[in-house]
Amino acid sequence: MIRQLARMAMYRLAAWEPLLGPVRKRKLGGKAVVLMYHELAEDSDDVEAWTVVKRGDFVRQMDYLRSKFDVVSLSQAIAQMAQPDSSDRPKAVVTFDDGDRGNRDVLLPVVEELDLPVTIFVATRQVQNQEPYWFDRLVNALQIETPVTVTLPAASPVTCVINETRGAQNWARIQYLLSSLKKLEPTTRELVVDDIVKNVERHDPRSRGIVPLAINEVRELADCPLVTIGAHSHCHNILTQLDRRAVFESATRSKQLLESWTGRRVNYFAYPNGDFNDAVVSAVVEAGFEAAVTTAPRPWGRGEQPFTLPRIGVGRYDSLDVFKVGLIGGIEHFLN
Numbered sequence: 001m002i003r004q005l006a007r008m009a010m011y012r013l014a015a016w017e018p019l020l021g022p023v024r025k026r027k028l029g030g031k032a033v034v035l036m037y038h039e040l041a042e043d044s045d046d047v048e049a050w051t052v053v054k055r056g057d058f059v060r061q062m063d064y065l066r067s068k069f070d071v072v073s074l075s076q077a078i079a080q081m082a083q084p085d086s087s088d089r090p091k092a093v094v095t096f097d098d099g100d101r102g103n104r105d106v107l108l109p110v111v112e113e114l115d116l117p118v119t120i121f122v123a124t125r126q127v128q129n130q131e132p133y134w135f136d137r138l139v140n141a142l143q144i145e146t147p148v149t150v151t152l153p154a155a156s157p158v159t160c161v162i163n164e165t166r167g168a169q170n171w172a173r174i175q176y177l178l179s180s181l182k183k184l185e186p187t188t189r190e191l192v193v194d195d196i197v198k199n200v201e202r203h204d205p206r207s208r209g210i211v212p213l214a215i216n217e218v219r220e221l222a223d224c225p226l227v228t229i230g231a232h233s234h235c236h237n238i239l240t241q242l243d244r245r246a247v248f249e250s251a252t253r254s255k256q257l258l259e260s261w262t263g264r265r266v267n268y269f270a271y272p273n274g275d276f277n278d279a280v281v282s283a284v285v286e287a288g289f290e291a292a293v294t295t296a297p298r299p300w301g302r303g304e305q306p307f308t309l310p311r312i313g314v315g316r317y318d319s320l321d322v323f324k325v326g327l328i329g330g331i332e333h334f335l336n
């Protein structure tokens, strides 16, 4: 509790404009930041998931962002970052990963109301099958009031009690489960997740959870001139765990499906989980993309390689102060 209060006070101070303004100017002059969200939900939706940001919080974050940054589309940012820049006002790009229903139900009206350019990186298998990927299936199964104990039958068994608390602390445990599962081989992981989901008794769900977009909803989003659709692979596996052929096929398949669904070219790619290596990058280049984004949480400087553009993640439990400080790359960038 005391640690939490100390943390809040530290962020309150760091986000104070007379202190933060000069740091932002020094760190971000001539640079851009790319923000990574996943989806939005109405404020009343009591979903426990870092990836689902409340609509009200998002609107406040965008108000702040637009007061300090030029918010542009990803293609505008790529074009502008290739030119010398005389203005020291930084640029910002807003992106969403995965392709969940909240992007159409909650985000799209906000985009139109605020005239806000966004890019949505859609992972196509969940849209095609209408079944969430393993991580969202697990998160959805845990959307209950009752505490549950989850044990992973891995080489080093992991046991977590979920729903004993709520909010960021509860999410930290879910996150620990997810990162332990990410280490498993994809087929084993699906079986382990199936097992957990079967064993969690789902009475009184407190949220509909995370639902994939439908194909016609992807098209509806793409028809909005403020929305750019990008690809996020077909399989949403961690691409560094696959061989190069499988990476190429997954990237190509997502590009082709999205192009056929939207009737538009798909030029940008987001690596699932942000993971990439030289083989993954070369497969994505070969698949015909023009740029790709990672999850390295730092600003984007001029002259950077377009296939490893950094992004700063924003989640449900971030206060507005944490968001403001996150834009410069985090509190550790404050002092150096």
Ligand SMILES: [Zn+2]
Residues within 6 Å of the ligand: 097, 098, 123, 232, 236, 272, 273
């Ligand atoms: Zn993703």
